Amino acid sequence: MARRFQGPFSPSARQSGDGTMPPLRSQPGQIRHPLESRTRWVTIMAFPFLISAFWQDPFGLVMHLCAFGGIAAGMFLTREGLQAEAAYDARRVARRPAIPRKLFGGILTGLGLALGSYAPGAELGAGVIGVAGAVLHWLCFGPDPMRDKGMEGIDSFQQDRAHRIIAEGEAHLQAMQDDILRTGDRRLEARVAMFSATARDLFARIEQNPAEIAGARRYLGVYLQGARDATVKFADLYVQTHDQRARQDYETLLADLETGFSARIRRLIEGGKEDLDVEISVLRDRLSREGVGQPAPTAAPSPSELERPMTLDDLLIPREGQKQSR
Incomplete structure (x- = not known):
């Protein structure tokens, strides 16, 4: 039986509030080695x-x-x-x-x-x-990888816990993608793939810093499990009735979940930036207490000096100000 294909530029494709099309992100496939x-x-x-x-x-x-x-x-x-x-x-x-x-x-x-x-x-x-x-x-x-990568300063218990929770989240996403295939609608398949890509961005963030798993655990567990259950029920209903109201409600649910996951990723990134700013300020205070001052800012050249072309003598002969300072 033929199926109608709807791409991002199809007339009946879903548009955002400003009339522009949302970007479609491809579903990441299984990682394969070139050899x-x-x-x-x-x-x-x-x-x-x-x-x-x-x-x-x-x-x-x-x-x-x-x-x-x-x-x-x-x-x-x-x-x-x-x-x-x-x-x-x-x-x-x-x-x-x-x-x-x-x-x-x-x-x-x-x-x-x-x-x-x-x-x-x-x-x-x-x-x-x-x-x-x-x-x-x-x-x-070639040889096998023999050393851990990026594991310095990371608690191994938290890393194992993060991997276990992420594996459960991946299972929920895979179940959603398998269930939505029963609808036979490529637009819905692409929409679920977009949400899966956003969720995997959060997975990658948690893998880099397992200490953040406490603040994002309900996103990886409760929310993804609820999304999987909603996908199963929607697929069962849509296969039988093709109810457009149910489809709209399901797409709205995915949009809300995607917005929540994106906001959580931004908060994690902003939290990492705040931690970096704190570390920089602490190091600067420590250097100032030890008598290591910051280098004095150099005087900006005058406009006349900028307009005058530089010659080889300017590079070889130091300026008068530098001679006087010596």
Whole structure:
């Protein structure tokens, strides 16, 4: 069944109070590493071990099957490690992965290559091939993140608490996006995506400073859960009746929630600026008490000096005022 597409410039699109169209923000997709597709190709290239295993003797059958299994398992761990690295790079504050998946993936890949190339009397050659495969894996995919990023001065308990609450909020947003798909209305899908983007901006702010989770907890829990429940009920009603009044009420609810989330983000930013101003004033008072004065402001040049073109002598010969001060 055909569906009518309404973009931001469609005549029936919702407009704001001043007649301008609200900006549409795309829904952030899953974070992907640019090297993630390489693991699929390496697994495909290991299929000859799986196919040729059935033309070997029992010992060769086991070795070739283990070789394919080792490479496939290594690529699976490598892909998981690349996804963890992509999430690590996308965040300003992040912990290092608990398990170095790419490291273990490289070891399994090298082990699989060694088992696949093993032959009686050629143990050394098989070992060299395995080591070379592990080194090439490290050169191709790189190492795992081994250090925390931006975690200095952050309480680990608050960080874990913030991650848990943010994960619950992400689950509510994903449920809203899944439920609104049942309406078949792309305009509503885009509207929910706009609200999700605003909520994720608040998530990012909380991730950077987990100490602010107390003031924003009801936004991440109560409000998002209420929005999810309202989306479920609206989708059930709109699929059956296409009630425009219910649609307008639902869009108004999303607009009010988005305004509240944006206001909370602004308050968090302003609170951070106030903390910075306090720190700067405290440092200035401490420097003044220790006798470290601020540098005297330099006198502004006169208009005649600005109009006169500067020559090389002006740069090499100091001014009369500077000579007298010396």
